[in-house]
Amino acid sequence: MANDESIDDDQDIRLAIQRLARRIRSMQADDDVTEGQRAVLFALAENGPQTLGSLSEHERVTPPSMNRTINALVDLGLVTRKTAPDDARKVSLDLSPSGCDFTRETRRRRDAWFTTRLDALPAEQRRLLQKVAPILRELADN
DSSP states (O other): OOOHHHHHHHHHHHHHHHHHHHHHHTOOSOTTSOHHHHHHHHHHHHHOSBOHHHHHHHHTOOHHHHHHHHHHHHHTTSEEEEEETTEEEEEEEEEOHHHHHHHHHHHHHHHHHHHHHHHTSOHHHHHHHHHHHHHHHHHHHO
């Protein structure tokens, strides 16, 4: 069983990661896009065109909830819908040119913000972060 000091350390690490993630997420190209909408845009940017069902699974939300998100993104001009030529029931969702611009600019802002902060750290702290990165990736992936 973990002692109180270990629990406090665990909470400190968790809170630091949450705060850092929140700061990184705040760097985006358009403040009108919600966190859930942004996640869908990046899923499309990383994985290409998808169906409503596959996006729902990926984001772990119900199809009706994803449909509302997609409707909002279509209204914002960030996502397009295309009906399959061979089956009108199949709809493919993809980034519009504006959606591509949004994800590209958001990544650029995030990278610039993070790089600036990393560059301000002493070399020893940067080396330590490089050693910790695989551990954090493993925690995130499990």
